[in-house]
Amino acid sequence: MRLGHCVFVSVPAELTDSHARFLQETVSQRLSVADGVRGLVLDVSALSLIDSFAAKILGETASIARQFGVKGVLVGVRPSVAITLVELGIDLRHVETALTLELALEKLQLRIVSTDA
Amino acid sequence: MTSILSAIEPLMNECLGPASAVGVFRTLPQPVHQEVGSLTVVEVRELLLHLETSVRLFARPGKAMAPGKLRDAITGGAPAKAREERYPISSDRDVLVVQRATQMLTRGFFGITDGVRLATAVSELARNIYMYAGRGEVTLRLSEEPNAFVFGIFAVDQGPGIPHLETIMKGDYRSSTGLGRGIVGTQALLNSMHVDTAPGKGTRITGERRVRKS
Numbered sequence: 300m301r302l303g304h305c306v307f308v309s310v311p312a313e314l315t316d317s318h319a320r321f322l323q324e325t326v327s328q329r330l331s332v333a334d335g336v337r338g339l340v341l342d343v344s345a346l347s348l349i350d351s352f353a354a355k356i357l358g359e360t361a362s363i364a365r366q367f368g369v370k371g372v373l374v375g376v377r378p379s380v381a382i383t384l385v386e387l388g389i390d391l392r393h394v395e396t397a398l399t400l401e402l403a404l405e406k407l408q409l410r411i412v413s414t415d416a
Numbered sequence: 417m418t419s420i421l422s423a424i425e426p427l428m429n430e431c432l433g434p435a436s437a438v439g440v441f442r443t444l445p446q447p448v449h450q451e452v453g454s455l456t457v458v459e460v461r462e463l464l465l466h467l468e469t470s471v472r473l474f475a476r477p478g479k480a481m482a483p484g485k486l487r488d489a490i491t492g493g494a495p496a497k498a499r500e501e502r503y504p505i506s507s508d509r510d511v512l513v514v515q516r517a518t519q520m521l522t523r524g525f526f527g528i529t530d531g532v533r534l535a536t537a538v539s540e541l542a543r544n545i546y547m548y549a550g551r552g553e554v555t556l557r558l559s560e561e562p563n564a565f566v567f568g569i570f571a572v573d574q575g576p577g578i579p580h581l582e583t584i585m586k587g588d589y590r591s592s593t594g595l596g597r598g599i600v601g602t603q604a605l606l607n608s609m610h611v612d613t614a615p616g617k618g619t620r621i622t623g624e625r626r627v628r629k630s
Contacts, residue, residue, distance in 0.1 A: 316508035316543070348515065348532050350539040351598050379529035383536050387601035 305338040305407060306330065306369075310357075312345040319356040326360055330367045338407035339364045340400065344375025354389045361394045371395065372403040418452045423489040424467065431481045432474045440470040453492035456499040457560045460490055461524050498559035503542075505573075506551040511542045514554050518567075521558050525565045526627050534567055534625055537605040540598045541571040541621055549575020549618065566626045569606075574618040581613060 308326055311318065330336060341357060343349065349357070361371030373396045376384075384391065397403035421441065428437040441448075444466060447459045455463070464487060471481045490496075501521065503514050518535040526534065538554065545552035552573025559566050578584065584599055602623070603609045609623035 313512060315512050347519065348536045348539065350536045350543070351601060352543055377532075379532040382529050383532045383605065386533065386604045387536060387540075388604060389601070 304335055305340060305404065306333070306336055307340045307342065309342045310346055312347065314346060314353060316352055319353060323356050323360045323363070327363045330364055330369050336367075336369055338404075339369050339371040340374055340403050340407075341371060342374050342400070343380075344377070346380065347377070349376070349380050349384055349389075351387060351389055354384060354387075354391060358391055358394050370407055372397050372406055374398075374400055374403045419449055420452055420455070420463070420490050421448050423452050423492075424448075424486060427481065427485055427489060428467070428471075431471055431476065431479045433476050436474045440467070440474070443470075452490065453494060453496075455490065455496055457496040457525070457558050457565070458499045458521070460487070460496045463490060465524070495560035495562060498557055500555060500557045502553060502555045504551070504553055505542050505545045507546060508543075511539055511546065514542045514556070515539045518556060521556055522567060525558065526567065526625075530625065530627060533605040534569075537602045537623065537625075538569055540602045541569060541623075544598055544619075545571060545573045545575070548578075549573035552618075561626075564626045564628050566624055568624045569622065571621040572618070577613045577615045577617055577619055578611070579615065581611060585611075 306326070306329065308322070310322065314322075326339070330339065339361070341360065343357065346353065357373060361373070364371040371394060373391070373394050376396065395406060397406050421444075425437070425441075428440060431437075432440065445459075445462060447455055448463060467486050468481075471486075475481065499521070501517060503510065503517060505511070505514070515535045515538065518538045519531055522531045522534050538556065542554050545554070550573075552571065552575065555568075555570040555572075557566075557568040557570070559568065578599075585603075599611065599621075606623040606625045609621065611619070611621050613619040
């Protein structure tokens, strides 16, 4: 879903590996042809767990976005998922994260709409 | 030869009064008619949840149920039988299935974070099977000890085996497909793990995580 300069992606709860790859491809495709997109928000709040493969795909997607001049932000990582990621030794340091959608937009320095010109 | 129902009947009568107790007995799940000590951990948990809720709602004033009494009546004082589930793994769908199965099996025994740890660990092992071996099997086992619940994972395949296992276990190996941390990371999520592998002979991984009974 696109809103202004930002693309929002809700990662589905039932994420198989092939779904994850498909999502990555679709998002990359969209970003490569879209004009004026500056931010990509990946909402993972539906995911009850993120294992190494899912983390890899998410990290890659953010890196791919950077190739198109788009900044990727990960939103909605659950606390227990965060703990597990750290213990698993997965480093998402190169991916921006934000607690909420609002903070993500702040990080992207974007406003959704400003109608009063 | 005592059925669980007849073992819990005097306790429930005493606590709720016979009239309410009869009402509760009608709503109990089927396993209550089995023999004392014959249920699996999961069945015991389900039955206890049911009974404890009823006790909370309907206990007569001053007739609280002593904690542990119902459990002892159901299990005969010994740890309940282990629950074991086997899942064939041959696609990425199956990985999702064992993730969910782990979450269902650990719920109520392990905390939320432990549940995520275990589901993630199982997911890593199951994914390794379908990625590197094509097919295999994952067995999940929940068992009870006097002071703890134990979740065991057994992942078995007949695949090519894991080459240079020592390098992987040292943590400086990067595979082309994952983050190369699947096995090492999984070990960190468990209390203990053992890998048994040989080139061409497949891989057997066993691991467990335990939690003290509260």
